[in-house]
Amino acid sequence: MVALFVVSAQAASGKTTVATGLGRQLLGEGKKVGFLRPTVGGKPSASLTGDAVFVQQALGLAEDVKLINPSLDGGKTLADRAREAYIEVSQNKDVVIVEGYCGPTPEDGDSKSAYEIARALKARVIIVENYASGQSAPQYMDSYLGFGDNLLGLILNKVPKQALKRTCEELTSKFTGSEMRILGVLPEERALVSFTVGELAEQINGEMLNNAEKSVALVENVMAGAMCVDSGLDYFGRKNNKAVVVRNDRPDMQMAALETSTRCLVISGGGEPIDYVRFKADEKGVPIITTRNDADTVIRHIEDLLDGTRFHQEKKLTRLAEILKSNLDFQAIHKGLGLST
Structure with a gap:
C-alpha cells in the first residue's frame, strides 16, 4: 500500500481535479483507492468539505467525509496526527491519494507542514501547477524540491492549447534527468471549469x-x-x-x-x-x-x-479521463508508486 500526495503552492491549480482523475484511473485498473484531504490550522472550510464530498462520491468511498477531510490540529505532533488519519482511511487499500498545500518557499509554514506529512506517510509527491505565459520552469521550484526523495514529478495544468506542444517539448527537454520530472502537460479545458x-x-x-x-x-x-x-x-x-x-x-x-x-x-x-x-x-x-x-x-x-467554480459535476469526469489518458505519463506514475499495471 502506498500514499500519493498531490500538492500545489497555488490556489485553484486543479489539485482536486487531478487527484480525482488519478483515483478514477487507478480504480479502472482494479486498484483499491482511498482519499485523504487533511486540514492543518483550523477546521475544514465549507468549500473544502464540498470538494471532499465530491471526491468521496466520484471514487465510491465508504468512509465518512469527516475521516476523509480531518483537521490535524491537536496535542500530538503533526506527523503522528497525519499517520493516525492515514490509518483510518487506508484499510484494505492499494493506494491512498492525499491532497494538500505547500507554500511558495521552503521556509513557509505550509511547506514545512507538507514536508512533514510527506515524510510521515512515506508518500510519493506529485506537484500540480498552473501554466504561466512563457513558462520555462516551475514557478516554485525551491519549494517543491524541499520534498527531496519523496518527489515524483510535476503536472503542469491549464496550458492554452496553442502553447501545449511547445510547452511540453521545452519542459520535457529541460528537466529530463533532473530532480523535477515532468509527468504531464494538461491543456486548458473550458468544460472542466464550467x-x-x-x-x-x-x-x-x-x-x-x-x-x-x-x-x-x-x-x-x-x-x-x-x-x-x-x-x-x-x-x-x-x-x-x-x-x-x-x-x-x-x-x-x-x-x-x-x-x-x-x-x-x-x-x-x-x-x-x-x-x-x-x-x-x-x-x-x-x-x-x-x-x-x-x-x-x-x-x-x-x-x-x-x-x-469547483470540480463538482459528474459530467466532467468522462472528459477528464480522456485528457489525462492523452497527456499524462501513467507509466512513470505507476513505476514511481511501485504499482503493476
Missing part, C-alpha cells in the same frame, strides 16, 4: 422562466450583448455552450443569441422578455433567466462564480 445554468441563476439572484429541466446544463463561456459591435449572429457565433447576458431593451440581440449555441439567456434590468423572444427560447429549449441587476453587475457576479 458551471451549471442553475448555479448561474442562483449566483445572480435570477428567476428562471422556462425550461427548468435544463438547469443542470453546463455553461462553458459567457458573452455580453452590450459589448457587441458586430452583427449579432457573427458575434454570438464565436463561442459555444454559452450564457448570454443582454439588456431587457435589446430583443434584437436576444433573438440573435438564440440562433447560436446558447445554454441560457440572461436578461438584465428587470422585466420579462417580449413574446417572440419567449417563443423562440421555448422552441430552442433555452432557459431564460431574468434579474433586476444591470448587465455589468451580472457579469461581475458571473466572474465571481467562475473564480470559485
Whole structure:
C-alpha cells in the first residue's frame, strides 16, 4: 500500500481535479483507492468539505467525509496526527491519494507542514501547477524540491492549447534527468471549469422562466450583448455552450443569441422578455433567466462564480479521463508508486 500526495503552492491549480482523475484511473485498473484531504490550522472550510464530498462520491468511498477531510490540529505532533488519519482511511487499500498545500518557499509554514506529512506517510509527491505565459520552469521550484526523495514529478495544468506542444517539448527537454520530472502537460479545458445554468441563476439572484429541466446544463463561456459591435449572429457565433447576458431593451440581440449555441439567456434590468423572444427560447429549449441587476453587475457576479467554480459535476469526469489518458505519463506514475499495471 502506498500514499500519493498531490500538492500545489497555488490556489485553484486543479489539485482536486487531478487527484480525482488519478483515483478514477487507478480504480479502472482494479486498484483499491482511498482519499485523504487533511486540514492543518483550523477546521475544514465549507468549500473544502464540498470538494471532499465530491471526491468521496466520484471514487465510491465508504468512509465518512469527516475521516476523509480531518483537521490535524491537536496535542500530538503533526506527523503522528497525519499517520493516525492515514490509518483510518487506508484499510484494505492499494493506494491512498492525499491532497494538500505547500507554500511558495521552503521556509513557509505550509511547506514545512507538507514536508512533514510527506515524510510521515512515506508518500510519493506529485506537484500540480498552473501554466504561466512563457513558462520555462516551475514557478516554485525551491519549494517543491524541499520534498527531496519523496518527489515524483510535476503536472503542469491549464496550458492554452496553442502553447501545449511547445510547452511540453521545452519542459520535457529541460528537466529530463533532473530532480523535477515532468509527468504531464494538461491543456486548458473550458468544460472542466464550467458551471451549471442553475448555479448561474442562483449566483445572480435570477428567476428562471422556462425550461427548468435544463438547469443542470453546463455553461462553458459567457458573452455580453452590450459589448457587441458586430452583427449579432457573427458575434454570438464565436463561442459555444454559452450564457448570454443582454439588456431587457435589446430583443434584437436576444433573438440573435438564440440562433447560436446558447445554454441560457440572461436578461438584465428587470422585466420579462417580449413574446417572440419567449417563443423562440421555448422552441430552442433555452432557459431564460431574468434579474433586476444591470448587465455589468451580472457579469461581475458571473466572474465571481467562475473564480470559485469547483470540480463538482459528474459530467466532467468522462472528459477528464480522456485528457489525462492523452497527456499524462501513467507509466512513470505507476513505476514511481511501485504499482503493476
